[in-house]
Every structure is written in structure tokens, then in C-alpha cells.
Amino acid sequence: MASSDNATEDASVSSPATIDLRAELRETHVQEVLDQLDRELVGLAPVKERIRQICALLVVDRVRRRLGFVAETPTLHMSFTGNPGTGKTTVALRMAEILHKLGCVRKGHLVSVTRDDLVGQYIGHTAPKTKEVLKRAMGGVLFIDEAYYLYRQENERDYGQEAIEILLQVMENQREDLVVILAGYATRMDQFFRSNPGFRSRIAHHIDFPDYGDDELMSIAETMLAAQHYKFSPEGAKAFEAYIATRRRQPLFSNARSIRNALDRARLRHANRYFAQEGPVLIEDLMTIDAADVLTSRVFDAEASS
Numbered sequence: 001m002a003s004s005d006n007a008t009e010d011a012s013v014s015s016p017a018t019i020d021l022r023a024e025l026r027e028t029h030v031q032e033v034l035d036q037l038d039r040e041l042v043g044l045a046p047v048k049e050r051i052r053q054i055c056a057l058l059v060v061d062r063v064r065r066r067l068g069f070v071a072e073t074p075t076l077h078m079s080f081t082g083n084p085g086t087g088k089t090t091v092a093l094r095m096a097e098i099l100h101k102l103g104c105v106r107k108g109h110l111v112s113v114t115r116d117d118l119v120g121q122y123i124g125h126t127a128p129k130t131k132e133v134l135k136r137a138m139g140g141v142l143f144i145d146e147a148y149y150l151y152r153q154e155n156e157r158d159y160g161q162e163a164i165e166i167l168l169q170v171m172e173n174q175r176e177d178l179v180v181i182l183a184g185y186a187t188r189m190d191q192f193f194r195s196n197p198g199f200r201s202r203i204a205h206h207i208d209f210p211d212y213g214d215d216e217l218m219s220i221a222e223t224m225l226a227a228q229h230y231k232f233s234p235e236g237a238k239a240f241e242a243y244i245a246t247r248r249r250q251p252l253f254s255n256a257r258s259i260r261n262a263l264d265r266a267r268l269r270h271a272n273r274y275f276a277q278e279g280p281v282l283i284e285d286l287m288t289i290d291a292a293d294v295l296t297s298r299v300f301d302a303e304a305s306s
């Protein structure tokens with residue numbers, strides 16, 4: 001009895017009774033990455049909130065490990081579900097940085113792959129391909145886009161199965177040095193996890209990326225333009241709002257990616273419009289995307305002819 005009292009006293013003398021978690025966060029510089037994520041990605045409030053929650057868990061884990069309360073490496077593999085262009089790759093890049101700053105991985109780089117990078121066409125080709133990718137990704141994050149293509153239910157002999165087995169093994173045995181993020185459409189990912197429970201059980205965090213609303217896509221467009229020192233004229237902005245409403249009803253719409261592509265084409269038309277014009281060009285005009293640069297898009301032709 002007396003000796004256990006002494007042990008408690010000794011512990012209180014040798015270790016501080018409180019920990020400043022905010023100071024801990026500051027020390028890792030993770031807050032800077034979170035701020036950058038906030039700046040570079042418009043909207044995505046639920047995703048940003050989940051990332052903050054994961055950071056809180058990892059900071060606490062880090063402290064607890066230092067204090068000797070946890071010994072084993074936590075599982076950090078994740079799944080990012082959502083439609084194309086909803087920011088999954090961008091968030092994965094920042095996540096790799098965060099994991100590095102928190103000491104969860106050695107290097108913090110991101111290796112982004114699809115089935116073709118992992119699975120060979122012929123017998124004996126898959127294992128070396130998968131292992132080569134894993135070697136490149138070690139110390140960082142392996143991002144597997146449209147991960148469900150690895151598994152082909154209709155073909156038992158599909159080489160994808162070989163890649164899956166190697167991945168599962170590495171996700172279990174080398175999780176102190178590699179974090180895997182599986183990404184893709186939510187429904188297909190669900191099916192994939194149902195057919196491959198080994199994957200589901202190794203995933204610690206699921207994050208869902210919602211589609212952007214029209215207003216968010218407009219803000220994304222303005223942010224992307226501002227980053228390149230362009231802006232919309234008031235008519236240009238109206239035209240782009242119409243573009244968004246039209247484009248999102250058409251096939252292969254991919255959220256922010258479609259916006260980036262549309263702006264690239266608008267800049268091309270803008271440049272050519274001024275080239276076609278005689279005489280000097282106002283600097284202000286060189287920075288301004290007008291209705292003419294947007295309304296000449298083929299997206300509106302399709303609408304008119306349908």
C-alpha cells in the first residue's frame with residue numbers, strides 16, 4: 001500500500017501533470033498545413049472537419065506514445081470516397097504532409113497510382129510491378145485511385161488479386177512506414193469493401209467528399225482565376241454561372257476539374273480574341289475574362305442542339 005503511494009508521488013514528481021496539446025500542435029507545424037488546405041480548397045467543410053479530427057487524434061497519440069501509454073503503431077490507412085474532381089487527390093497530398101509532420105511516416109511524399117500501375121498483363125508481371133510501386137511509396141502515402149478496379153469479381157484468375165494480396169500484407173506489416181489511401185466513387189468502393197473485407201478492416205478513416213454546389217463551383221472558379229491574376233467581368237461572371245448550370249447536366253462532369261478545364265479553354269479564347277484585335281490592349285483587359293470567352297464554349301452548343 002505504502003509502496004504504491006510512493007509510486008504515485010514519484011510519477012507526479014518526474015512527469016508534468018498536464019500537457020499543452022495546442023503547443024504540441026504548434027510544434028509539429030501541422031496547423032500551417034491545415035491553414036493551407038483551408039485556403040486552397042473552397043468549401044469542403046465536412047472534409048476539413050474530419051481532417052482536423054484525425055489530426056487531434058494523431059497529436060494525442062503522439063503525446064501518449066512519448067509518455068509510454070501506447071506502444072503499437074496505429075493503423076492509418078484511409079478511404080476517400082466521392083465523385084471525380086471533388087478534391088480527393090489534393091487532400092491526400094496535404095494528408096501526406098500532415099502525417100510526415102506528425103512523425104507517422106518518414107518522408108511524406110505521395111505516390112498516386114491506378115490499377116495499370118500495379119497489375120501486369122501477363123503471368124509473373126504483377127508482383128514485381130506492385131512491389132516496385134510499394135518501394136517508391138515507402139515512407140509516404142500510396143494513393144490508389146479507383147481502387148475497386150483491382151478486383152474483378154467475374155474473373156477469378158484476374159492478376160488484380162495478386163496485387164491485392166501483396167497490398168494487404170504490406171498494409172498490415174509495414175504500416176509504420178506506409179499509409180495507403182483508397183479512393184473512388186462511394187458506391188463502387190462500398191461494393192469493393194464488401195467483396196474484400198480484408199481491406200475494410202485495415203481502413204481506419206473513411207472520408208466522404210460531397211459534390212460541389214453551383215455557388216461553390218463559382219467560388220472555386222474565382223479562386224482559380226485569382227491565383228493566375230485573372231478575374232471575371234460582371235458579364236463574364238454571369239456567363240460562367242450559366243456555364244456551370246449547363247455543364248453539370250452533361251456527361252463526364254467532374255466538379256472542380258471541369259471548372260479548371262473550362263477556365264483553361266476560356267483563357268485560350270480570351271488570348272485569341274485580343275490577338276485578333278488591331279492595336280494595343282489594355283492591361284486591365286488582359287486580366288479580365290469576359291462573357292464572349294465563356295459563351296463561345298461548345299458546352300452551350302450541345303444544350304442548344306438537344
Ligand SMILES: Nc1ncnc2c1ncn2[C@@H]1O[C@H](COP(=O)(O)OP(=O)(O)OP(=O)(O)O)[C@@H](O)[C@H]1O
Binds near residue numbers: 083223
Ligand atoms: N474545393 C476546391 N477548391 C479549389 N480547387 C479545388 C477544389 N477541389 C478540387 N479543386 C481543384 O480541382 C482539381 C481536381 O481536384 P483533385 O484532383 O484533388 O480531385 P479528385 O477528387 O482527386 O479527382 P480526380 O479523381 O478526377 O483526380 C485540382 O486542380 C484541384 O486543385
